[in-house]
Amino acid sequence: MGDRETINGVPVAEEQIDTWAQEAEVGYDVETLKRRGRGRPGRGSEPSQVIALRLTAKEIADLDARAEHEGKTRSEVIRDALTVA
Known part of the structure; x- marks a missing residue:
């Protein structure tokens, strides 16, 4: 071999x-x-879809800082931002 x-x-x-x-x-x-x-584990009973998202270096840094501050992942912060209260 x-x-x-x-x-x-x-x-x-x-x-x-x-x-x-x-x-x-x-x-x-x-x-x-x-x-x-x-x-990866499912996120509930509905199928989920992966999407691409382009962010600037500053936006990524801001996202990471917020995720760190809130003890969340990037994805969790983005999903929270999309949730209508």
């Missing part, structure tokens, strides 16, 4: 590939895989 075989920049050893192959040959429990919680 070449030294270029990596996952996220980490080299993958031949032993690891053999282990994965053995696991695959035995089979996977589909219900267990479904429960692993892959991806």
Whole structure:
């Protein structure tokens, strides 16, 4: 195996590939895989959508300062700003 075989920049050893192959040959429990919680957790029953937002460096700094002050994430601050009281 070449030294270029990596996952996220980490080299993958031949032993690891053999282990994965053995696991695959035995089979996977589909219900267990479904429960692993892959991806980000949902935000309720409705589907959500990711949107791109362009901000200046000052706007990002202001957003980060507010998030830090309020103990929230950037996303939480933005969602709060969109909520109509």
